[in-house]
Amino acid sequence: MKETVRAPEIESRPAWSHSCALDDLVAPYAIDPAVTEGLDTEPGWARRWTARWKTAQADVISPVQDLTSVPAIASVPVRGFTWRAGQRHRPGLQYLLATGRMHGFESLAERNLLMALDFVGNVVEVLSQPFKLRFTTVDGSEDHTPDFLVLSPDSAMLIDVRPGHLVKDNDLVKFAATEWAASAVGWRYLVASGWRRQVLTSLDALSARRRPMSDRLGLRGELLELLRERPRRFGELAEATSLPAVARAHAVHLLWHRRLAMDLAKPLDDASWIYPVGRAS
Template sequence: MEISVRTPAVEPRAMWSHSCTLDDLVTPYAVDPTVVARLEAGPGWARRWTAVWRASRARVVCPVPDLADFPTLASAPVRSFTWQARQRHRPGLQFVLATSRMHGFESLEERRLLLALDFTGGIEEVLSQPFKLRFTAIGGGEDHTPDFLVLLNGTAVLIDVRPGHRVKDKDLVKFAAAERAAASAGWRYLVVTGWRRHVAAGLDALSARRRPMADRLGLHDELLEMVAERPRRFGDLVEATSLPAVARAHAVHLL
């Protein structure tokens, strides 16, 4: 059985780009309460659910309530990233400026999330395929490996990435289990099924200019002085500079 995730028709309110969070960029998704009811809920369930980490070439098992106490920075991806001919997914490595390292991804949608994380701020660490969650549902024991664990200042966000049209019934149960496990550890949980309008194009445009850029003509200061006076439309700002053709690239870089 395949479940479609519908995007709300209502457009989000206008907001300044510097105040956007990841929640403002992704398509809203909420775990269905009827799916949550399919999970084990008896006394002591949290001690019976476990997370399997990979550290120092060994596998470490801990109960779900102890997730937040595990030394995450000493862990490695619990599942290896593989490349082979005719595989149906697209794995790779994405450089994240917030960590100054390459991070593994298993699909192009996961790569886009890694790119978006660079623009949300407050990121301390990103762990790909952090652990394998072993939980119990009505049909028996199941496994699920979340896609990313993002460490923030004093908290963390557990994230799964799955395009809305590819979310199936078995995925819903795993999402519900991951959300419950994250809550038990005091973390947030997020499912990225898609992006709001213009987000993908905006991220691609901004990321193309996020590397260091030489400013031999002093256009950075010229642009900053003009926007310090009052907000300006991008086109008007660029045209008001001494060299609009070059200032456009510098303005995008500053964004």
């Protein structure tokens, strides 16, 4: 009898749009603890390892143990974004509602990460290529520039974005070193190597209506009132309003801004179940 293979739990459980965090959407790369054996982590390592920040006036070099004392907001990316014919990656700029400005990315994978950060919220600032980390291993010194530093009201997180199939052995050493540097100052570290199934498609659909919209016809009130009665499928919900074609756009806007709820692990279409916030199940 053929054995039934079950999907991992993270793929089967819902990803509720109104309450999910980045960890509920991304597939992190697990760093093997054995990789750290090649790092120089003898006493005093946090003084020997350094971070070079770039500002409009000059470069600032600090020991890793002093990362939190550097005025990160005044920094600029340590590596410029370049465009040239024939390059295999796709750089660009992504606008974030959370910060009200454009942020550089070096690949479409990084752009997707920025979109997800904008959706999950609790973001004060996002710095692209924030600093160059110089660390030591048993074989000498190496450099690594994390992709993003995400600042929240009460925490910070370093993020590298690398699709799992592109991670190389040398990357693992750099990831392990960055994780050590982040932990030295109480920051989190994440290697985003993939996404839960369907999540990016759903987020991309919602992001089309993330910018401010006027509601002179009061359709948002109609949508919220209809859902107070019971959850409804997206198509049914829109058709029950006084102007279905316009109500669809407002429903997507409310989903992005977390005033309505859906399961991001399923595609958004007319059959999608839409819930009032607090009653998703």
